[in-house]
Amino acid sequence: MIEKGKISATQMGIMMYLTIIATAILLVPAITARQAKQDMWLSPFWASFIGFLTVYIAVQLHQLYPQKNLIEYSEDILGKFLGKAVGLIFLFFYLHVSGIIIREYGEFIVGSFLLHTPLVFVMGTIILVCSFAVRCGLEVIGRLAEMIVPVVIIMILILLILLIPDMEVANMFPIMEKGMMPSLKGAVIPQGWFTEFFLIAFLLPYVADRNKAKKWGMISVVAVMLTLSFVNIAVLFVLGELTAGFIYPAMSAVRYISIAGFLEHIEAIVAALWVAGVFLKIAVFYYALVLGTAQWLNLSDYRPIIFPVGFLLLLFSIWSASNLMELTHFLGSSSPFYRISIQMGIPLILLFIAKWRKRASNSNQGKYQG
């Protein structure tokens, strides 16, 4: 195995929690609000089903091939040629998606804080920092997550509490005015974020306490669902019908906080949250990408390709969209189908074939099973 480190199931859950909410928390409320209107707080509930399903698929596949990750067992399942092809699809997918995540980060920082700093510089520095983290291996990323997540959760709670004076509960009504449809439609896009849970397929082989992995994966999905719901509710209560009109509604809501005339202008906390969260998110994606590439190419170590892949990521982040409008349009229209079909569709097919193969080989040989 290339990766020798081990993480605990708890670390994996914590890592995934931050990986999902880091970008979701800022972008999803507005995208959801466009469809779901005042029912936007319901949408994460519907969307989370796909999260549970994704975790279930990843864990099932893992139980069939406990020592291997996606790139390795897809070859076992589909044979050398098709397996490599599936691996390539995943690697390109992660390359593209990581590029988009880095772009989201860059757009946010440049659009709201560093207006005159070149985008490439902002994105390049975060890639550089992440590449250091990836070089240190999975254990370090896991410990980083343990360190960052409590801070992030406390910050989110503090911000939600500070928003209470400006909340208008009436914004929530009428609940389900047009039935379930708007909230279901609003759930389509957050689903894309929940399918990112499939990243655990790359982490599971290195989890020390395997039996707890499924439990922590599910806890992580629940935590993400609750966080997104609470953030959506808070934003809805503060901004009401205006939510859909903002690009980063959570940010705009936080900018509105003013307690006793002096506790205000605290959007820097949101920026800190975002930078910390996105740092971990990119690191996890980057890690999966680099590890997968090394395995795909049958390399003995993944470290030599970290920096080359980093440059590729920078290029992909620049290529992914020509401006912010295009980026949000992609995220709000075709991206969920793209993400769901690759992160859930392909694994589901793999799982069916694997189960079928196991059964066939079991009945042929009647020997033990892995």
Add this chain to the structure above:
Amino acid sequence: MGILQKAAKILFVCVHLMLLSGCWDRTEVNDLALIVGLGIDQKKDGKIMLTVQLVVPKSIGGGGQMGGGGGGGGETIVRSGTGATVADAISNLQEKLSRRVFWGHTKVVVFGERAAKAGIRQHLDFLSRNPQTRLRSNVLVSKGTAKSVLELLPPIEQSSAEVMRELSESQLLLRVTIKDALQMLSGDAGAAALPMVKILPPEKGKKELQTIAFIQRTAIFKKDKMIGDIDDKLTRGVLWLRNEIKLANITVRLKGEKGNITSTLIRAHTEFIPKYGKGKWKMIVKATAEDDILLNGTKLDLLNPKHTKMIEKELENETDKRIRAALKKVQKELKADIFGFAEIFHRKYPREWNRVKNRWEEIFPTVEVVVKTKVYVRRPGMNTAPQGLPEQEVKQ
């Protein structure tokens, strides 16, 4: 080799130290023009005139109050720029300023009457789109031009923008932030209300500009265009109908008694109960208030529960009168739903409301409003019997 490696490490750290020293595009505070107040006027030719009030940092730091004696030598200065839009006017304004404009401290945004009548949506769009401005800035309309209001040199506060912010936040009359204004404009009701300021005539012997502008009226908007305004008395009625009343002193006269009784509001709440049946929209407005007595000009002993009941009754009548007057003017004459009845109906009767939502403007004036007021007098203040009156004259 060990030394070489160490040296390389130290060098590596030192290189980073150089990067830490600062941002490449930093802007020092003394390169910024801190804008505290923003005025938007429309000129006769349709162009937008933007007036900004800037803090002069020098005089805030040390110095002390030198007043407006020097004529414009105060703590703030006012500059204007013109252009086709607000954003356009900024570049014109920037030409006249040695420092870069900075919007992060904008406390108030004032619309001139003419600009308000022409429509304020595009200006609000700029204020919400710009990453520097804050959605919490207070929005006001001025009688006359916004420039005339910002030019004032108030005797107490540092700037006239600060005066308007303080007055807005006192919530004596209406208080509206950019967020509130946007919510009203994009809401179901299609109407908005903004506080309106008027210049207080300067005291005798003071210079013309040494005065303040104070919130005295309320401007009523339909869509984003101002269609009229109402005075402070009617505004209090409107505040009851928006459940925003915070401060109020009500003076009443009791039947058969000489003298007035004034009470002050401690707590107030308005409840709205929408009703719909047979194509008729009805709104029950339940206003509840808790009062303390502030002044007793009658001969009544306030500890007598019978007297308290009488006062409560009279206060209820007075509140009722205020609310009805506001309804008559705003609902029947101006026909603008600034109370947000549309949202309340929408929430309770979504299906029925959706059927009429395009005709809401016609329906709103026909909505039957039932006003129910309830006042509780909680305390007589620090005294019981009327003060300064011989005991035998007090009515028990």
